Amino acid sequence: MDPRRSQKIAFAVLLLATLLVVLPVVVILAIIVAKGASAISWDFLFSMPREGMSAGGILPAILGTLYLVLGAVIFAVPLGVMAAIYLVEYSSDNRMSRLVKLAIVNLAGVPSVVYGLFGLGIFVTFFGFGASILSGSLTLGIMILPVIITSSREALESVPKHFRTVSLSLGASRWQTIRHSVLPHALPGILTGMILGLGRAAGETAPILFTVAAFYLPRLPQSVFDQSMALPYHLYVISTQVPGIAENVRYGTALVLLTLVLLLNLAAIVLRSRFRRKKKW
Amino acid sequence: MSETSIDIRALNLFYGDFQALTDIHLSIPARQITALIGPSGCGKSTLLRVFNRMNDLIDGVRVTGEVVINGKNIFAPGIDLLSLREKVGMVFQRPNPFPLTVYENIVFGLAVHRLARRNEYADIVEQALRSVLLWDDLKERLHHSALTLSLEQQQRLCIARVLPLKPQILLMDEPCSALDPSATLHIEDLMRELKKDYTIVIVTHNMHQASRASDRTGFLYLGKLIEFDDTVTIFTKPAQTMTENYISGRFG
Numbered sequence: 412m413d414p415r416r417s418q419k420i421a422f423a424v425l426l427l428a429t430l431l432v433v434l435p436v437v438v439i440l441a442i443i444v445a446k447g448a449s450a451i452s453w454d455f456l457f458s459m460p461r462e463g464m465s466a467g468g469i470l471p472a473i474l475g476t477l478y479l480v481l482g483a484v485i486f487a488v489p490l491g492v493m494a495a496i497y498l499v500e501y502s503s504d505n506r507m508s509r510l511v512k513l514a515i516v517n518l519a520g521v522p523s524v525v526y527g528l529f530g531l532g533i534f535v536t537f538f539g540f541g542a543s544i545l546s547g548s549l550t551l552g553i554m555i556l557p558v559i560i561t562s563s564r565e566a567l568e569s570v571p572k573h574f575r576t577v578s579l580s581l582g583a584s585r586w587q588t589i590r591h592s593v594l595p596h597a598l599p600g601i602l603t604g605m606i607l608g609l610g611r612a613a614g615e616t617a618p619i620l621f622t623v624a625a626f627y628l629p630r631l632p633q634s635v636f637d638q639s640m641a642l643p644y645h646l647y648v649i650s651t652q653v654p655g656i657a658e659n660v661r662y663g664t665a666l667v668l669l670t671l672v673l674l675l676n677l678a679a680i681v682l683r684s685r686f687r688r689k690k691k692w
Numbered sequence: 693m694s695e696t697s698i699d700i701r702a703l704n705l706f707y708g709d710f711q712a713l714t715d716i717h718l719s720i721p722a723r724q725i726t727a728l729i730g731p732s733g734c735g736k737s738t739l740l741r742v743f744n745r746m747n748d749l750i751d752g753v754r755v756t757g758e759v760v761i762n763g764k765n766i767f768a769p770g771i772d773l774l775s776l777r778e779k780v781g782m783v784f785q786r787p788n789p790f791p792l793t794v795y796e797n798i799v800f801g802l803a804v805h806r807l808a809r810r811n812e813y814a815d816i817v818e819q820a821l822r823s824v825l826l827w828d829d830l831k832e833r834l835h836h837s838a839l840t841l842s843l844e845q846q847q848r849l850c851i852a853r854v855l856p857l858k859p860q861i862l863l864m865d866e867p868c869s870a871l872d873p874s875a876t877l878h879i880e881d882l883m884r885e886l887k888k889d890y891t892i893v894i895v896t897h898n899m900h901q902a903s904r905a906s907d908r909t910g911f912l913y914l915g916k917l918i919e920f921d922d923t924v925t926i927f928t929k930p931a932q933t934m935t936e937n938y939i940s941g942r943f944g
């Protein structure tokens with residue numbers, strides 16, 4: 412075939428594939444915005460639900476999701492990063508570390524409802540945290556651990572080897588080397604993992620179903636041992652469990668969830684670009 | 693007889709089953725430049741990395757024999773690696789400053805070893821840059837990224853980076869191989885300047901460099917030290933025919 416022609420075809424096909432990826436995202440967004448925007452109001456965002464959720468706002472669900480996501484991140488990021496540091500910087504390639512790596516990969520493939528059951532068994536029942544923000548956060552945290560460990564590992568492995576060699580040759584200890592010559596340069600990649608984890612933790616319903624989510628709880632949680640409403644579960648409830656909820660309220664709730672995830676991601680991305688600008692090689 | 697800085701006795705080094713250094717005996721004089729030459733793969737870098745024990749980072753390395761620095765065998769149990777590396781600085785083949793500012797590169801070692809107060813840093817940075825003749829070029833750019841410097845400047849910076857630790861010994865593994873000829877000459881001048889205060893061991897592939905810059909030269913072949921003598925002797929009337937063949941370019 413004429414190279415000019417094949418070039419054109421290749422270009423067109425690749426462009427089409429890209430558009431096909433973008434298209435659903437745009438359509439989903441458009442539908443949600445079109446159907447839900449009319450529900451958004453000050454009252455909707457900042458007041459309690461009333462009359463069996465058919466009126467009032469979704470504040471407890473918004474705050475609940477925020478707390479859960481923050482809790483999950485606070486639990487999973489330090490733990491995941493430390494595990495990644497151990498795997499990359501300290502452990503040598505032996506049977507044990509291969510086993511750990513295999514376990515992490517498998518953990519990533521576990522369906523989220525299994526995490527929910529696990530959380531119910533361990534945190535709610537065994538540790539006796541009950542259905543609470545604590546149990547929910549820990550469950551979500553464990554769910555996002557694999558993605559955080561995996562992306563942290565990749566970030567650490569992409570730091571050039573000579574940073575470590577030079578640092579050690581200057582008499583820095585292993586830990587000083589990690590702390591000052593490796594981690595700062597891996598931070599953007601680690602934050603990417605955090606962003607992915609954030610989105611996932613905010614959106615999942617199954618893991619919070621048995622561990623924290625309240626069907627209808629028109630007050631704000633007072634402590635980490637309280638139950639709480641959460642956006643994804645609330646959305647599920649008003650869409651399928653409670654008849655007669657106005658369509659724009661359902662789509663409005665989805666819109667809020669989507670916006671919340673986007674805002675959290677945005678914050679993390681801004682943070683990341685801060686670090687990128689400071690550290691370049 | 694001049695003072696000895698590094699005394700190597702019956703040194704053997706193995707990478708797993710492969711013996712990279714065999715029965716090396718060598719006394720490296722203080723405050724002189726010692727060059728290690730030999731064909732590729734003969735063990736020059738390996739020997740250099742023995743002196744600050746950077747070979748420890750490689751899995752499966754085994755060492756026998758003694759290397760005495762400051763009266764202590766650095767392979768004796770209980771040796772503090774961190775202070776050994778403080779005393780024995782290393783400059784690598786490729787200029788490899790950290791992707792930090794010039795200033796941060798130089799204070800890195802100070803911070804790691806807590807050697808000075810913060811308010812002394814500025815003076816130490818100036819002194820280090822002066823020693824490598826970079827101060828006038830860089831005094832306005834202390835807080836620019838070190839990666840914006842020319843390669844020669846970067847390599848000078850890498851030398852400056854080890855100086856604040858007040859090392860006794862500087863190890864340089866082909867420090868000029870990424871530099872152009874004039875930068876190479878500049879670094880050699882710098883080495884002659886630095887040898888007043890430091891023992892310098894340099895690995896080089898460049899016969900001219902060894903003969904120009906060093907006081908003593910060791911010739912390694914297949915992990916053995918074939919000959920070690922004054923540089924002039926090695927390059928004019930070596931005792932071994934193997935050495936003679938190598939420096940005259942007949943092999944390697």
Ligand SMILES: Nc1ncnc2c1ncn2[C@@H]1O[C@H](COP(=O)(O)OP(=O)(O)OP(=O)(O)O)[C@@H](O)[C@H]1O
Pocket residue numbers: 707710712730731732733734735736737738739750897
């Ligand atoms: N990490 C390692 N593991 C196993 N063998 C190694 C390792 N590093 C070096 N060797 C082997 O040890 C021998 C000496 O290597 P070394 O790097 O010291 O040589 P060199 O004289 O510095 O060579 P060059 O001039 O190419 O830099 C070589 O045969 C090399 O293959």
Ligand SMILES: [Mg+2]
Pocket residue numbers: 736737738865895
């Ligand atoms: Mg070498």
